[in-house]
Amino acid sequence: MKDKIMQTSIQLFGKKGFTETSVQDIVNEIGVTKGTFYYYFTSKDELLAMIHYEFINNILDKQEEVLNNPNIDSKEKLDQIVKVLTYEIKHSAQSARIFFREMRHISEEHLAKISPKRHQFRKNLEKLVTDGMANGEFQEHVRPDILSYAILGITNWSYFWYDPSGPIKEKELAEGYVEFILKGLLK
Amino acid sequence: MKDKIMQTSIQLFGKKGFTETSVQDIVNEIGVTKGTFYYYFTSKDELLAMIHYEFINNILDKQEEVLNNPNIDSKEKLDQIVKVLTYEIKHSAQSARIFFREMRHISEEHLAKISPKRHQFRKNLEKLVTDGMANGEFQEHVRPDILSYAILGITNWSYFWYDPSGPIKEKELAEGYVEFILKGLLK
Amino acid sequence: MKDKIMQTSIQLFGKKGFTETSVQDIVNEIGVTKGTFYYYFTSKDELLAMIHYEFINNILDKQEEVLNNPNIDSKEKLDQIVKVLTYEIKHSAQSARIFFREMRHISEEHLAKISPKRHQFRKNLEKLVTDGMANGEFQEHVRPDILSYAILGITNWSYFWYDPSGPIKEKELAEGYVEFILKGLLK
Amino acid sequence: MKDKIMQTSIQLFGKKGFTETSVQDIVNEIGVTKGTFYYYFTSKDELLAMIHYEFINNILDKQEEVLNNPNIDSKEKLDQIVKVLTYEIKHSAQSARIFFREMRHISEEHLAKISPKRHQFRKNLEKLVTDGMANGEFQEHVRPDILSYAILGITNWSYFWYDPSGPIKEKELAEGYVEFILKGLLK
DNA sequence: CATGAATGAGCGTTCATTCAT
DNA sequence: AATGAATGAACGCTCATTCAT
Numbered sequence: 001m002k003d004k005i006m007q008t009s010i011q012l013f014g015k016k017g018f019t020e021t022s023v024q025d026i027v028n029e030i031g032v033t034k035g036t037f038y039y040y041f042t043s044k045d046e047l048l049a050m051i052h053y054e055f056i057n058n059i060l061d062k063q064e065e066v067l068n069n070p071n072i073d074s075k076e077k078l079d080q081i082v083k084v085l086t087y088e089i090k091h092s093a094q095s096a097r098i099f100f101r102e103m104r105h106i107s108e109e110h111l112a113k114i115s116p117k118r119h120q121f122r123k124n125l126e127k128l129v130t131d132g133m134a135n136g137e138f139q140e141h142v143r144p145d146i147l148s149y150a151i152l153g154i155t156n157w158s159y160f161w162y163d164p165s166g167p168i169k170e171k172e173l174a175e176g177y178v179e180f181i182l183k184g185l186l187k
Numbered sequence: 188m189k190d191k192i193m194q195t196s197i198q199l200f201g202k203k204g205f206t207e208t209s210v211q212d213i214v215n216e217i218g219v220t221k222g223t224f225y226y227y228f229t230s231k232d233e234l235l236a237m238i239h240y241e242f243i244n245n246i247l248d249k250q251e252e253v254l255n256n257p258n259i260d261s262k263e264k265l266d267q268i269v270k271v272l273t274y275e276i277k278h279s280a281q282s283a284r285i286f287f288r289e290m291r292h293i294s295e296e297h298l299a300k301i302s303p304k305r306h307q308f309r310k311n312l313e314k315l316v317t318d319g320m321a322n323g324e325f326q327e328h329v330r331p332d333i334l335s336y337a338i339l340g341i342t343n344w345s346y347f348w349y350d351p352s353g354p355i356k357e358k359e360l361a362e363g364y365v366e367f368i369l370k371g372l373l374k
Numbered sequence: 375m376k377d378k379i380m381q382t383s384i385q386l387f388g389k390k391g392f393t394e395t396s397v398q399d400i401v402n403e404i405g406v407t408k409g410t411f412y413y414y415f416t417s418k419d420e421l422l423a424m425i426h427y428e429f430i431n432n433i434l435d436k437q438e439e440v441l442n443n444p445n446i447d448s449k450e451k452l453d454q455i456v457k458v459l460t461y462e463i464k465h466s467a468q469s470a471r472i473f474f475r476e477m478r479h480i481s482e483e484h485l486a487k488i489s490p491k492r493h494q495f496r497k498n499l500e501k502l503v504t505d506g507m508a509n510g511e512f513q514e515h516v517r518p519d520i521l522s523y524a525i526l527g528i529t530n531w532s533y534f535w536y537d538p539s540g541p542i543k544e545k546e547l548a549e550g551y552v553e554f555i556l557k558g559l560l561k
Numbered sequence: 562m563k564d565k566i567m568q569t570s571i572q573l574f575g576k577k578g579f580t581e582t583s584v585q586d587i588v589n590e591i592g593v594t595k596g597t598f599y600y601y602f603t604s605k606d607e608l609l610a611m612i613h614y615e616f617i618n619n620i621l622d623k624q625e626e627v628l629n630n631p632n633i634d635s636k637e638k639l640d641q642i643v644k645v646l647t648y649e650i651k652h653s654a655q656s657a658r659i660f661f662r663e664m665r666h667i668s669e670e671h672l673a674k675i676s677p678k679r680h681q682f683r684k685n686l687e688k689l690v691t692d693g694m695a696n697g698e699f700q701e702h703v704r705p706d707i708l709s710y711a712i713l714g715i716t717n718w719s720y721f722w723y724d725p726s727g728p729i730k731e732k733e734l735a736e737g738y739v740e741f742i743l744k745g746l747l748k
Numbered sequence: 749c750a751t752g753a754a755t756g757a758g759c760g761t762t763c764a765t766t767c768a769t
Numbered sequence: 770a771a772t773g774a775a776t777g778a779a780c781g782c783t784c785a786t787t788c789a790t
Contacts, residue, residue: 001770017291019206022763034765035772044764075373100347101288104204129372138372146355146363147372153344154337160287161336168333176333184371185316185325185334186262188753209780220755225782227753375749391665393580396784408786409751418785449747474721475662478578503746512746520729520737521746527718528711534661535710542707550707558745559690559699559708560636562774583759596776599761 002040004030006054009047014094018048018102048102049110055099056117059088063124074132078151079178081125085155086174089162096159122148151181189227191217193241196234201281205235205289235289236297242282243304246275250311261319265338266365268312272342273361276349283346309335338368376414378404380428383421388468392422392476422476423484429469430491433462437498448506452525453552455499459529460548463536470533496522525555563601565591567615570608575655579609579663609663610671616656617678620649624685635693639712640739642686646716647735650723657720683709712742 008029012021023044027037041047066072066080089096106114126148132138154177164170195216199208210231214224228234253259253267276283293301313335319325341364351357382403386395397418401411415421440446440454463470480488500522506512528551538544569590573582584605588598602608627633627641650657667675687709693699715738725731 017206019204023765024763033772034763035767036770038765039770078372104207132372137374139370139374141366141370142363143355143359146360147367149344149348150341150364150367153340153342155340157336157340157344168330172330173333176329177337179328180334180337180371182371182373183326183328184367184369185265185319186369187324187326210782211780221782222755222757222784223753225784231781391580393578397786398784407751408784409788410749412786413749452746478581506746511748513744513748515740515744516737517729517733520734521741523718523722524715524738524741527714527716529714531710531714531718542704546704547707550703551711553703554708554711554745556745556747557700557702558741558743559639559693560743561698561700584761585759594776595761596763596778597774599763600774605760 001032001036005037005040006047006051010051010094010098013048013051013102014097018044018098018105045105045107045110048098049106049114051095051098052103052106052110052114053117055092055095056114056121058092059084060117060121060124062088063121067124067128074128074135074137075182077128078132078181081128082151082155082178082181083174086158086170086177089155089158090164090170093159093164100156100159122152125151154181188219188223192224192227193234193238197238197281197285200235200238200289201284205231205285205292232292232294232297235285236293236301238282238285239290239293239297239301240304242279242286243301243308245279246271247304247308247311249275250308254311254315261315261322261324262369264315265319265368268315269338269342269365269368270361273345273357273364276342276345277351277357280346280351287343287346309339312338341368375406375410379411379414380421380425384425384468384472387422387425387476388471392418392472392479419479419481419484422472423480423488425469425472426477426480426484426488427491429466429473430488430495432466433458434491434495434498436462437495441498441502448502448509448511449556451502452506452555455502456525456529456551456555457548460532460544460551463529463532464538464544467533467538474530474533496526499525528555562593562597566598566601567608567612571612571655571659574609574612574663575658579605579659579666606666606668606671609659610667610675612656612659613664613667613671613675614678616649616653616660617675617682619653620645621678621682621685623649624682628685628689635689635696635698636743638689639693639742642689643712643716643739643742644735647719647731647738650716650719651725651731654720654725657717661717661720683713686712715742 005026009021009026012025012029016025023034023037027034041050062084063081066077066084069077072080126144129138129144129147129151133140133144158173162168162173192213196208196213199212199216203212210221210224214221228237249271250268253264253271256264259267313331316325316331316334316338320327320331345360349355349360379400383395383400386399386403390399397408397411401408415424436458437455440451440458443451446454500518503512503518503521503525507514507518532547536542536547566587570582570587573586573590577586584595584598588595602611623645624642627638627645630638633641687705690699690705690708690712694701694705719734723729723734
């Protein structure tokens, strides 16, 4: 039941927004009453925090799996991470929307568990860039932190506009991103 | 007074969010009553739409000024557009936040005036990429629409994390973005 | 201007109701501002009272003109009064609606001028019935006050359902009423 | 509780009017909070519609019971229907007031259930008159529809003026109405 | 005469949350 | 484990009225 509530909430929060989705909406969808909701969650807030936590935990795991692979170079790691992100934004579209859009509704208390993971994810990417520079794969023209934010911007922005049923296929999108990130625009 | 309400609302919507800011919050901040608010705006919705409209109108104007300059090449145009965007996200930080975050609260009716401008902005960027490919400045490795979204992702994402009082200066950020966009990561 | 406001208000109060019509609605219709309204009327209440006063004054005058005619008998007087009422309900439909429907919104103070006239109108009708009984024209089977209310009920109820553009013509209606009032149903 | 809200609302709507009675007034009277009101009714509108529905349903049932009685003639049926109406207007005075006065505040949606019954009631009366004419009990001097409206006018108008604590007793009123309806005024 | 800005009280409605059962 | 009744605070919005100009 707890999981059912979470999955239903992800769909509703993603579609209509956190504030715009009432607890009543959620329990109506499942066919139970509000009492049930508060039996499993102490607040709407906590539910949102859990959704965030599961999402960041999942992509952080996948990212670290790539980063810990000793058999591939920085370029290949970057390639795989971009693909992971694009995959998640497509296949967990509603979770991604919630993650990028509704962070502001999470209380200080819950942020304490989520923010470090968010930060870790970004820092890991920055370290990958730094490492790639150190081993001569990447240019050293720009601050690694800026580069990490730029790469995240490219992928994360997809949640804002990307329509899986539109003309751009997931594979083409991810490969386009990688190509652009690696080679830039100039001839 | 109308302008005062708008400026105050931009600050509050940016800081706390549209739904989370009540009309009462806005008028309290100014020291008038709710009646005054509704004397100048027919709804909170309309106010939000106006904020969006002013923002997109402003950056669209600046973008087209750059694009219409016959004395500079595509690379230079791209450089200037990235700088315009970074400048706006820094100096109109709250408006930018509202623009990227609160679109979903704008009614159909008001969207009719705003959406075309949003779309135009993105299309203009795509055309700049296409033109740059046609005249041999840019590589033709990736679909121009994907590239336009990627570039917008880089700049727009700044609204999410960039802190003007942090260690990264605006100039360094914008120039870092341009360098990365043009040359990519690989050596 | 004062008259313009009254005429416009009659239309709007009749169509939408007193409470449902705002002072703003009225002045919008005329193209002036609320200040103007309050220059001519001290309150919305007062305006309503004036409308009532004009209406009752008008039909009371017409009623008394009939009653004071020494050349016609009670039956003829009744006939003419029913026709006056039917005429007013058709041709001053909105005023009639307001008169019958919105009495409850008139303040004590203003009622002091209107109620006596309303009462007078009914009393005059009762007296006509009593006189008709006294001079042998009418039966003395029912209390004259009940009869006066019954006759008023027949005519006034028209405001509720009568549609001048429907199949029943004004003349047919008034004459039907008179026939029924005089002869009843039974063979 | 739902019924308590309805009964309280009937008293308040009847006394002060629908628009003039706030949900706050209703719940204050009962000693609960507004939340409770909206737990039982989806809107103030819906509550009004329910009051109307119960009223018309009740008198329509009673009317049809009389009409379906095969042992009495048209005159007797008319007599009983007038008495039913007078009884209701006296004993459900506030419901009757609401029914005749506040129809205009009922939404299209709810009217769909109420209007047909209102119409049915009037049509049944018209049919009774027509039948009475056909079997020779009643004169055929006036259109049956006009007669039905006239009879309804007599009885319904009572809601406007009749004071059960005044000098006229219910029985005297109803019998006076019947006498007048059947025999008219003229000797 | 008329305007336009502002007020303040109130309204219908929503909703996260509580709690006895 | 789940229900259903109830709360209370807030929200967007309306509107009769005032008043300096």
